[in-house]
Amino acid sequence: MKTLQKILLSSIFLLAFFNCNSQNKSQKKEQSIEFKVWGNCEMCKETIENALDVKGVKSADWNMETKKIKVIFDSEKITEVKIHQLIAASGYDTEDAKGNDKAYKELPDCCQYTRKP
Numbered sequence: 807m808k809t810l811q812k813i814l815l816s817s818i819f820l821l822a823f824f825n826c827n828s829q830n831k832s833q834k835k836e837q838s839i840e841f842k843v844w845g846n847c848e849m850c851k852e853t854i855e856n857a858l859d860v861k862g863v864k865s866a867d868w869n870m871e872t873k874k875i876k877v878i879f880d881s882e883k884i885t886e887v888k889i890h891q892l893i894a895a896s897g898y899d900t901e902d903a904k905g906n907d908k909a910y911k912e913l914p915d916c917c918q919y920t921r922k923p
């Protein structure tokens with residue numbers, strides 16, 4: 807009976823260990839995406855990048871010339887859809903989302919970019 811208990815106990819420990827290990831591996835799912843965000847100037851860059859200053863986003867870099875943003879994020883903590891929504895909420899149009907109209911109107915004059923057609 808004692809041997810059986812020992813075997814059972816050690817197999818439970820082993821299972822817990824492997825389970826824990828696989829969870830740790832899946833927790834770090836870094837992804838990199840790039841898409842267009844309509845905008846004008848340096849201030850737009852700041853607003854757009856600040857909108858992505860949230861948990862799960864590792865880095866966000868918007869290029870004024872190409873109008874493209876490169877985002878590195880943890881797909882376990884935030885989704886691509888949510889990233890588009892966050893930018894849109896700050897008043898900017900993205901490839902997949904329409905910028906919030908009220909937020910757009912409140913942007914400084916220099917940032918009144920031509921809206922996405």
Ligand SMILES: [Cu+2]
Pocket residue numbers: 845846847848849850851916917918
């Ligand atoms: Cu601007």
